[in-house]
Amino acid sequence: MNDNAVYLLGADGGGTSCRVRLSTIEGQILGEGRSGSANVRLGVDNAYAEILKATDAALHQAGLDRSVLSRTYAGFGLAGAVDEARRASVRDFPHPFASVAIETDAHTACLGAHGGKPGGILILGTGSCGVYQNAGQFDVIGGWGFMISDQGSGAWLGLNLVRQAMLALDGVIEQTPLSQAVLARFDNSHSQVLDWSEQARPRDYGAFAPLVLQFAAEQDSLALRLLQQCGEDAGELLARLQRLGARRVCLMGGLSEPLRPWLPAALLPLLCAPVGDAMDGALLLALGLLNVRES
Amino acid sequence: MNDNAVYLLGADGGGTSCRVRLSTIEGQILGEGRSGSANVRLGVDNAYAEILKATDAALHQAGLDRSVLSRTYAGFGLAGAVDEARRASVRDFPHPFASVAIETDAHTACLGAHGGKPGGILILGTGSCGVYQNAGQFDVIGGWGFMISDQGSGAWLGLNLVRQAMLALDGVIEQTPLSQAVLARFDNSHSQVLDWSEQARPRDYGAFAPLVLQFAAEQDSLALRLLQQCGEDAGELLARLQRLGARRVCLMGGLSEPLRPWLPAALLPLLCAPVGDAMDGALLLALGLLNVRES
Incomplete structure (x- = not known):
C-alpha cells in the first residue's frame, strides 16, 4: 500500500x-x-x-x-x-x-x-424529481415537496387512490375491487380514514402504490385510471427534460419500472440504462x- | 311578556x-x-x-x-x-x-x-360537502377533510393552482398570466413557495380562488382549465345528491355562485334558492x- x-x-x-x-x-x-x-x-x-x-x-x-x-x-x-x-x-x-x-x-x-456525460434522470419513487446535466449545468424540475409538487410519484398515486376511495364510499363514483380493498383496511369507516390521514406522511400514501399496481394487473378500472394519470404526469416531466436538451434519460426510484408501460410511447426512445x-x-x-x- | x-x-x-x-x-x-x-x-x-x-x-x-x-x-x-x-x-x-x-x-x-322538507344542499366554500335530507334521514357526501376529500372546493382549486404554477415555473407546462401572477407573489422562488406551503392551511389555498376567477374572466387558459375541473368535481357531488333522491338542491358557500357557470348544464334544473x-x-x-x- x-x-x-x-x-x-x-x-x-x-x-x-x-x-x-x-x-x-x-x-x-x-x-x-x-x-x-x-x-x-x-x-x-x-x-x-x-x-x-x-x-x-x-x-x-x-x-x-x-x-x-x-x-x-x-x-x-x-x-x-x-x-x-x-x-x-x-x-x-x-x-x-x-x-x-x-x-x-x-x-x-x-x-x-x-x-458525467450530458443526460437526464427522472426519479419516480415516493416523490418525483427530474434532473438534466450538461457541462456541469444542472436543471432540476419538480421535487419541491409533497403538497405542491411530486406529480407522477408514488405518494400522489396513493393520495389520489385514497381520495377516489372516499368518493366511492360516499357513492359519488362507483366502487371497484381496488376501492373496496382500500376501504376494507379502514373498516369502511370515514372516521378511520380521517384519523389516518391526519397523521399520514408521503411515504404512507406511497405505500398504497403496490396495491394499485396489483389491481391494475387484474384490469381494475380505478387502478387503470390512476396509473394512466400518473403516467401522463410523469410523461410531462420526461417531455420537459427532452425540451431542456436531454437525449438520454435514466428512470430511477421504486415506481419507475412499474410505471414504464404508462409513459407516453413517443418518449420511450429517450430511456436508457444507467452506466x-x-x-x-x-x-x-x-x-x-x-x-x-x-x- | x-x-x-x-x-x-x-x-x-x-x-x-x-x-x-x-x-x-x-x-x-x-x-x-x-x-x-x-x-x-x-x-x-x-x-x-x-x-x-x-x-x-x-x-x-x-x-x-x-x-x-x-x-x-x-x-x-x-x-x-x-x-x-x-x-x-x-x-x-x-x-x-x-x-x-x-x-x-x-x-x-x-x-x-x-x-324541513326533503331536499339537498351542496356547500362549495373553502371545503365542500353535500347533504340530502328526507324524513329525518340525512345522507352526507364529502367534507372529510382537505387531504382526502373536499373536491370542488376553493381549497382544492387553490392547491391545484399552486401545483400548476410550480410546474410552470419549471417549464413543465406553459406560463400563463395567472401562473405568473401567483409566482410573482413568491418572487418566482421555489423556496418561497416551499416555505409557504409548509405552513399553508386549507383557507390559505382557498384564498387563491378569487385570483382564479379574476383571470378566468380574462380567458386565461390555466384559470379556465382549473375552473372546468372544479366544476366537474362539484358536479359529481351534485349528481350523487340527485341519485340519492334530491329533486331540489341549494348551493351554499363562497364559491357556489362563481362556480355555477362551470357546473354540468344537465344538473342546473336541480338548483333552487333556500327558503x-x-x-x-x-x-x-x-x-x-x-x-x-x-x-
Missing part, C-alpha cells in the same frame, strides 16, 4: 440511508459502507455522523484507517442540499477529508447515471475537486 | 363564527346574536361558551335574561359534530337549556334551506324536541 496515496470517496445520502464508496484516483473500488439518513435537513452534524459511520465501514473493508482521510477527496450527494447556504454549511463544517464537494443526491445520481450509480456520481464530484487542485 | 312562555333557540356554529336566533314557538323572531367559532373539535366547553355569548346578545335584543333558558328548547348545528360520541358530549354537558338537540352545521343548513338559513334549520331541530316532549 502506497503510504502517500490519494483516495476518492463518494457518498450518496438519501432520505433513508447513506452509502459510501472509497476508490483509488484511478477508479479501483476499495470498499463500501452504509449507514442511516444523511439528509441535510436533519442537521449537518447528523449528516457527517452518518457519512463517517459509513466511511469507517468502507475503510475497514479496504484495510485502511481514518489516517488516510486527510488524503481523501470526498464528493457528497445529499438529500436536502437544495441551496447554496445548506451546501456551504456542509463544506464549512469541520471534517477529516482533504476537501469536500457537495450537491443534492439527485445531482450525483444524474452524474453517475451518465458517467453507474449515485456513489459513482459522487466519486466524479470528488475527482473534480482533485482536477481543480491540480490544474 | 308571558312569564311561562316556552322559547326556541337555534345556533349555527361554523368554523369561523357562531350565530344564534331566539324565537317563540310560533316562529316569531325575538333576537339574534353572534360570537366566535363553536366547532366541537375545539372542545365542548368552548362551544358552549361561544353559544352562550351569542345567546346573551340574542336575549338582550329580546329584552329577556337567562332565566328563560330553562324554558328554551335549543337546536345546535355545530361544525365538527360528526359522530354520535361528539354529539352526546354536547347533549350531556351541563347547560342552562330545557333540552338540546344537535347535528352538524351542514345538517341544520339543509333543514333550513328546505324548511331559510342554518339558524332556521336549528330552530326546526329545537321544535322537534318540543314535539317529542309533547307527543
Whole structure:
C-alpha cells in the first residue's frame, strides 16, 4: 500500500440511508459502507455522523484507517442540499477529508447515471424529481415537496387512490375491487380514514402504490385510471427534460419500472440504462475537486 | 311578556363564527346574536361558551335574561359534530337549556334551506360537502377533510393552482398570466413557495380562488382549465345528491355562485334558492324536541 496515496470517496445520502464508496484516483473500488439518513435537513452534524459511520465501514473493508482521510477527496450527494447556504454549511463544517464537494443526491445520481456525460434522470419513487446535466449545468424540475409538487410519484398515486376511495364510499363514483380493498383496511369507516390521514406522511400514501399496481394487473378500472394519470404526469416531466436538451434519460426510484408501460410511447426512445450509480456520481464530484487542485 | 312562555333557540356554529336566533314557538323572531367559532373539535366547553355569548346578545335584543333558558328548547348545528360520541358530549354537558338537540352545521343548513322538507344542499366554500335530507334521514357526501376529500372546493382549486404554477415555473407546462401572477407573489422562488406551503392551511389555498376567477374572466387558459375541473368535481357531488333522491338542491358557500357557470348544464334544473338559513334549520331541530316532549 502506497503510504502517500490519494483516495476518492463518494457518498450518496438519501432520505433513508447513506452509502459510501472509497476508490483509488484511478477508479479501483476499495470498499463500501452504509449507514442511516444523511439528509441535510436533519442537521449537518447528523449528516457527517452518518457519512463517517459509513466511511469507517468502507475503510475497514479496504484495510485502511481514518489516517488516510486527510488524503481523501470526498464528493457528497445529499438529500436536502437544495441551496447554496445548506451546501456551504456542509463544506464549512469541520471534517477529516482533504476537501469536500457537495450537491443534492439527485445531482450525483444524474452524474453517475451518465458517467458525467450530458443526460437526464427522472426519479419516480415516493416523490418525483427530474434532473438534466450538461457541462456541469444542472436543471432540476419538480421535487419541491409533497403538497405542491411530486406529480407522477408514488405518494400522489396513493393520495389520489385514497381520495377516489372516499368518493366511492360516499357513492359519488362507483366502487371497484381496488376501492373496496382500500376501504376494507379502514373498516369502511370515514372516521378511520380521517384519523389516518391526519397523521399520514408521503411515504404512507406511497405505500398504497403496490396495491394499485396489483389491481391494475387484474384490469381494475380505478387502478387503470390512476396509473394512466400518473403516467401522463410523469410523461410531462420526461417531455420537459427532452425540451431542456436531454437525449438520454435514466428512470430511477421504486415506481419507475412499474410505471414504464404508462409513459407516453413517443418518449420511450429517450430511456436508457444507467452506466453507474449515485456513489459513482459522487466519486466524479470528488475527482473534480482533485482536477481543480491540480490544474 | 308571558312569564311561562316556552322559547326556541337555534345556533349555527361554523368554523369561523357562531350565530344564534331566539324565537317563540310560533316562529316569531325575538333576537339574534353572534360570537366566535363553536366547532366541537375545539372542545365542548368552548362551544358552549361561544353559544352562550351569542345567546346573551340574542336575549338582550329580546329584552329577556337567562332565566328563560330553562324554558328554551335549543337546536345546535355545530361544525365538527360528526359522530354520535361528539354529539352526546354536547347533549350531556351541563347547560342552562330545557333540552338540546344537535347535528352538524351542514345538517341544520339543509333543514333550513328546505324548511324541513326533503331536499339537498351542496356547500362549495373553502371545503365542500353535500347533504340530502328526507324524513329525518340525512345522507352526507364529502367534507372529510382537505387531504382526502373536499373536491370542488376553493381549497382544492387553490392547491391545484399552486401545483400548476410550480410546474410552470419549471417549464413543465406553459406560463400563463395567472401562473405568473401567483409566482410573482413568491418572487418566482421555489423556496418561497416551499416555505409557504409548509405552513399553508386549507383557507390559505382557498384564498387563491378569487385570483382564479379574476383571470378566468380574462380567458386565461390555466384559470379556465382549473375552473372546468372544479366544476366537474362539484358536479359529481351534485349528481350523487340527485341519485340519492334530491329533486331540489341549494348551493351554499363562497364559491357556489362563481362556480355555477362551470357546473354540468344537465344538473342546473336541480338548483333552487333556500327558503331559510342554518339558524332556521336549528330552530326546526329545537321544535322537534318540543314535539317529542309533547307527543
